Amino acid sequence: MINRVSVTDGRVTKEIQACAVFGVMDRSGRRFDGKMIIEAMKNMRVRGNGLGGGFAVYGIYPKYKDYYALHVMFQEDDPDLKQEVDEFLHRNFDVVHDEEIPTNEEANVSDPPLFWRYFVMPQKKGEDKKLSDDDYVVKKVMYINTCIDNAYVFSSGKNMGVFKGVGFPEEIADFFMLESEYKGYIWTAHSRFPTNTPGWWGGAHPFCILDWTVVHNGEISSYGTNRRFLEMHGYYCTLYTDTEVIAYAVDLLMRKQGLPIEVVAKIFAPPMWDQIDRMDEKKRKFYTTLRMVYAPLLINGPFTVIIAHHGEMIGLTDRIRLRPITAGEKGDMLFVSSEEAAIRAVCPNLDRVWTPHGGEPIIGRLNSVEKRVVE
């Protein structure tokens, strides 16, 4: 029996944008507040235009660390809509706690939607019992995002959260009170400069699926190739952003196929053939095979991307470094940024600063053997 998946016919409208990205991690697992990253983003204010800002923070919900934390935005102030989502979640999950995400009414943002968070445990039934918890959560999140109009789950990992919206990053931080409310051991942030203006809170970054988050700057010229390949693997790009493509590619390669970031970096930004041809036989065979098998996931065109999940933060730039990324280190602190100035603004006495080559990932991992976050 032929199993036909439904894929788009190739005619979608993609968003085009430029941005600033920043990430900071304490590799000892110590949790710290948002002051540093907010300051760094302010330093790169000119790279955004106030039409989108967002943050991802890891280690923020120690009390509910075993539950998936779903952050949901409701575009319409419609009690029926929230009720529909509530019922859907209660039908499919054990909801151990839910509340409105605290926000600052005084913040300089316009028309914020309603934000709610749910701490949930999968309640699998029937056919779904075959799915892993993660796959089950992805499936249900995809359902809400594609089938319930005006409700959008924008964060779905455990003990982490995404906060994003329309505004400069510092305004979004002010709105969600990130400086005082939360402490995390990894923070990543994004400031948008969209060249078209959807003005939608869900369109901001980071993009999140389970505890994987992606912030990204650049325009991918291979978007159509990447998107159509991912569709074949059941990922449907609903936001039509380059970032979404990278997020799904990371999910497919790292979470589902179990490839380490060192290999994934070489899929996204492989060495040139003339370099590969000069390598020793073993390496040559490896890179040749990698490029042959994963050719549709080469990410072409300029990009700087910061990928994070629990225990790991990764910075990567494109294969010919059209959008360089800068890294800095001070003790256990690791910084990655669109600009060196932003790192120096928050940590003037760095031990080391460098700008890696295209395809060379900067990888921050927790130091401790147990990889435990200090709570």
Added chain:
Amino acid sequence: MKMKSHLLPEFMVERDTERCDNCKVCVKQCPFGVHYYDEETGRVYSREELCVGCQRCVVYCPKNAIKVIPYPGHYRPNDYWHEEYIRDIKKQAETGGIILTSCGSARKAKVYWDHILLNASQVTNPSIDPLREPMELRTFLGKKPDRLEIELDENGDVEIKTELHPNLMIETPILFAGMSYGAISYNAFKSLAMAAKRYGTLFNTGEGGMPKDMREEFKDCAIVQCASGRFGVDPEYFNYSAAIEIKIGQGAKPGIGGHLPGEKVTATISSTRMIPEGTDAISPAPHHDIYSIEDLSMLIYALKEVTNYEKPVCVKIAAVHNVAAIASGMVRAGADIIAIDGFRGGTGATPKIMREHVGIPVELALAAVDQRLREEGIRNKCSIIVGGGIRCAADVVKAIALGADAVYIGTAALIALGCTMCQRCHTGKCAWGICTQDPELSKRLNPKVGAERAYNLLRAWSLEIKDVLGGMGINAIESLRGNRDHLRGIGLEEWELKVLGIKGAGE
């Protein structure tokens, strides 16, 4: 009964008598007997009703004294009873036969390539300068696994655990299409083999086997064909190859076989094809061991067995109405590569009715096949090669963006060797030494020079493809493959845009 022909000449030969010094080069050059020397007057004259418009005499006239132009006389103009219909009817009234022709469809029909426009980067992402940055065209053809299993050893080195299928590596996504030794001359055949080898791509033997003396030298750049006539087929033939192609159909004549007349079956062709000298080489319309998809699968695996699963197997079909479903079946039957030949594809001989009326444009067929294989989640299980009227590097770029892995060029390759598209291949009198077995004519093509021309064409197109890629901000051909975002349609109906999977210009 001998009757007077009512046909008008197709061409007029104008000779500038001021320039002409009656040197008789034109007489020698024309295999159709147009030019003749009159001893009495000491002058050269022409019988223009025999002229096919191949322009050989024009190019070789040392005095530039000849002009061959379309015949200016015509019947009363009629947009319905076009000249061509009147001429064909008259021809058939005089002969009672099928009208034979060659090359690809020449009829007026929408050329989709010409309704597709390409993209370039501006501001939001940079174009890449191909003169300063690497631009990669290297392409792999064959089945790819869904995922790569790897293992890290104690040194942190990566070990690949997945068993890989054989793949072909080519340095540009352009291959020479199947043209048999028999249909084309040995020199033309060898020219393409030499050019393919030098450039790092592949040529295709067509269905006429592979001359023994070429096997060792060209085995790594040959796709050897297995067609319904099974000419020249034995285990050695299959093993002296880079890949094997099962030819089911051809764009110029979908649904019918082929016929190489006995006069063309010379001693060397006879030994290459393994048939007696002077006998007709007839390829049946179907493969008589393939009446169904499961039969195809059996042949695919028989060929894999005979080559120890070391070579990809390609299946070539003509682009017909249900091409997407057929292609899907072929992949499921085990084809590693599928080749789709559009209705503009060429041939050495075909009934005109097949050439002009059967099959669909390759652009639409390709878009439908690529989309269908993706919907079924099997696009990575095969590579797609398309052919049938690829005229320039822009057509190649558009084909790849629509979803092809590579293209076959046949007609364009022959034009590089000298062909002028006079469409008289079936006469065996090719003045350019390409489509002929006449030793006097075929020696007109020096394989070294032919190879140089074909190599130059590959090089020139590859450079142009790199230019376009750079403009799009792409530095590896794989990032263009199936990337329909870089295409826009112009002058197309909604259904056409939908089949092509592209947006209209300005959308």
